[in-house]
Amino acid sequence: MREPGLPLFQPGVERHWVCGAGAVILHLFRCDRVSVTDREGRQACEIAVFTPDGQEDLAALGLDPARESAGINRLLSGADRESRAIAAELRRRNLPARVGRAGLLFAKESAPGETVELVVARECIAIFHAAGGPMAVDAQDAPTDLSVVVHRATATPLIEPPLPEPLADFRHELRVAKCTAQAYEVKAGEYIQVIDVAGRQCSDFVCVDARLLEKGVERGFDMTATRTMTGLLYPGPGLYSKFFSTDLQPLVEVVQDTVGRHDSFGLACTARFYEDQGYPGHPSCSENFNGTLKPYGIQPKRGWPCINFFYNTGLSSQNAIFLEDPWSRPGDYVLLRAMTDLICASSACPDDIDATNAWNPTDIHVRIYPATSDFQRAIAFRMSADSEPRLTRETAFHPRTSALTRNFAEYRGFWLPTRYNNHGAVDEYWAAREAAIVLDLSALRKFEVLGPEAETLLQLACTRNVKRLADLQCVYTALCYETGGMLDDAIVFRLGGDKFRLVCGDEYTGQWLREQAAKRGLRAWVKSSTDQLHNLSVQGPKSRDILKEIVWTAPANPKLEEIGWFHFTIGRIGGYDGAPVIASRTGYTGELGYELFCHPKDALKVWDAVWEAGQPHGLKPLGLEALDMLRIEAGLVFGGYEFNDQVDPFEAGIGFTVAVKGNEAFIGRDAVLRRKEHPQRLLVGLELEGNETAAHGNCVHVGRAQVGVVTSGCRSPILKKNIALCRMDVAYAAIGTEVEVGKLDGQQKRIPATVVRFPFYDPEKIRPRS
Known part of the structure; x- marks a missing residue:
């Protein structure tokens, strides 16, 4: 049985994920063994080592001081969330804020999955950094992920997995022991983090408006009101994910959620439920709530309306409610914000007679953060079932788009605008058809495919004849499984002889390409570059007039107005010293249009230049709602709608992408x-x-x-x-x-x-x- 959501916590074995350009700090002891794996290949690992009192000690891991620690120092001096977190961790451990020398693992052409093992000679604190700076738009050296596995010499049996690190400085925390419930008070604006400690454990959450309770009025959740107000069956974070009382007043809103599957169909489990199953006297969440809320003068209920966090309920085709094992994993959590002063209670559900808690009730942990905390709205995105989760992130253009709208939707791990204030989908649509629009499409996945057999790999993976691609040319293609069903669609860019870039919709496509290369022993690397390349789409009949004013190209490269359909050029915004961009004549609207790819650090410069140049031409922003109308009219397909792994390119309406005679080898x-x-x-x-x-x-x-x-x-x-x-x-x-x-x-x-x-x-x- 495959259950990737529940990794085995073997005593003394720890796995840590180091994101590209990020770092992890580990306290190591004598005879511990450390395995560092380059997950995608060609990724250097920079390591700094300190004694517990802060002296540099690379020899503790058997490393030579190969170089000055430019990468770690650049990370520590950054202003982003990752940099601040690492710097704070060093301060907490009383370690220097700057590193002198560092060891280096992995050669320039390390293979995907290559592993180096280190043995710890003495106690130390080590920083493991996936080194790499900002990637130029025409380069392919994007920093990618590493994994670090620690085998402890002294294995301490884990009774339960460790708690996740706090999201910020918390005001209070409490442990809800299995089969019990605890009440607590929360002020308006404060944040409540409900953590599933060991995974697959339901936690019912109830709250009562404390201000009304002082007046003798008891108001808690009403799930009928909540579903009516939100129009959703399942809770999820976003601007409208609030939970309401019968007065239609919001009590809490969801800010972060690492699971994405909860329930608000039914009540907290009741004594009657267990009695009807043949277990009289079995503890229930409702009875536990009655006991813990009694000191607040809250009236007991035989069944409590609640949010059933981590509870996996569904509706069958006959509209019957059913349940299965929860999706939650060790350390998963939901972060709520109180909309008013609340009396709250959380349970660790006692149900051990079915799959509600995977037949084994465990603990729940609660942390309360002050209202001054700054948390971004997010849900967890996973490339595959056993991938590390990533919380929804904002694109580099978000400071500009968020100034024009508050209507955002989560799309494959990013927040993208759905419509803009003072415009709306129809107005934005007409701007695309009659003038020009600017659209944030940074959530598209980008992969650098390079190496002496990169062309061979893409010829295998793509239905097009990639060998016919010239430099500075791109082509739209399908990618298929052996069954003929589609994995993804993509645009392949040829940057040079053995240098390609693939832009697609699904993050798993990169992993699949690496698997195909490994299966055939190809010397080709597939490196994720989505976080290094964000992109704006500028579409409409006036798009060329707008962009030719601001995109400068070197004499050896085509001018923007010279590039043909499905070609691209490399240039800069404004002039010789401007922000570097790749401008491709591609789009998803059925109009004349272009896409501008840039590094996130240059994103606002690119947006501002396009916006300013576009105003005389009637340029408007465009969201996903208008984009859907445009692409349907133009007959452009969308993954999960027109195609999936059961549908081949001909069934999907893109049979023209299949090179029947030109590519005899595609999968x-x-x-x-x-x-x-x-x-x-x-x-x-x-x-x-x-x-x-x-x-x-x-x-x-x-x-x-x-x-x-x-x-x-x-x-x-x-x-x-x-x-x-x-x-x-x-x-x-x-x-x-x-x-x-x-x-x-x-x-x-x-x-x-x-x-x-x-x-x-x-x-x-x-x-x-x-």
């Missing part, structure tokens, strides 16, 4: 061609009658039989029609075929629709080619 080729010869479904366009839009997942029928499913739909402002993309049975894919889009249960309500040519807008792609 999944035989399956893709077999499916092409015997198609079952095709992507088609639909025009719907009336004013009701089709939505992703709506069934499509001829008579009673379902013949297709809507993948995306919208109201087209320029066509003044409701349109949709649909994966249709080939028997009904001909233009002019009449079908019906099902609503409700698919039978009671039908919207007549007709199969039409797509792309709906500019089907010959004249505008982006212009």
